[in-house]
Amino acid sequence: MGVFDKSKCDCCVCPMQCVMQQLINIPDTRVFTISAEQVGIITSVENFLATINVGGIIRCFPICNVTAVGNNVLGTKTQLKPVRKDMKGECSCCEDPATNELATLVNKTVEINYLTRPGSPLSRLIGTVAKAGEGIVILTDVTNPFGAEVSNTAISTCQINFIEIKPQ
Structure with missing residues (x-):
């Protein structure tokens, strides 16, 4: 690691x-x-x-x-750095809150909007939170509201615009 x-x-x-x-x-x-x-x-x-x-x-x-x-090999067996709690710095104001929230949503369905190429239909993904670690969330069973082809995805939590929790 x-x-x-x-x-x-x-x-x-x-x-x-x-x-x-x-x-x-x-x-x-x-x-x-x-x-x-x-x-x-x-x-x-x-x-x-x-x-x-x-x-x-x-x-x-x-x-x-x-x-x-x-890539569809991403999932619960993917090794992630453990979540750490910073008390100051960039990580504590951007990455830590998103990662901490996603860690509470493991096995829940969410929609994540994240930064990628402007106009990309893949900037919004819906999937199951499989795992959250330092700076990363892994979504499995991923779909896209625009019908674009997707696979299991590891997203940098620093790059997330919003997380929408879907009804179960």
């Missing part, structure tokens, strides 16, 4: 790097950033940079710009 000193990266970038490392060489992995959606194979993840093979084209993404990743 890696050990990271407290820094601006510890609440969302380090946890996303840990998730992406578990997706190396898994086909059909979706990587979402604020400006792009890519489907390919993650070939390496280190030093806060992910390398992705998209149809033979190699692309590198700074992990700080990755808002979510999708």
Whole structure:
């Protein structure tokens, strides 16, 4: 899972790097950033940079710009960094409240709106909260209100605009 000193990266970038490392060489992995959606194979993840093979084209993404990743191998067995309670700093005002709320919603259906490419129908996902860890929530049984193709998704909680709790 890696050990990271407290820094601006510890609440969302380090946890996303840990998730992406578990997706190396898994086909059909979706990587979402604020400006792009890519489907390919993650070939390496280190030093806060992910390398992705998209149809033979190699692309590198700074992990700080990755808002979510999708692949059906994501689920309750995905290793996440444990939730930690900060008392100050960026994580305590943005990431911690969203992560703490999502941790109480495990096995519940939610709709999450998160940052991704403008106009993307995949900025809103409905799914079951499978697991919440430091800076990350994993949704399973994912659907999309716009009918777009989706898979289980790990979303950076720093990138969430809203969480809507669906009636059970």
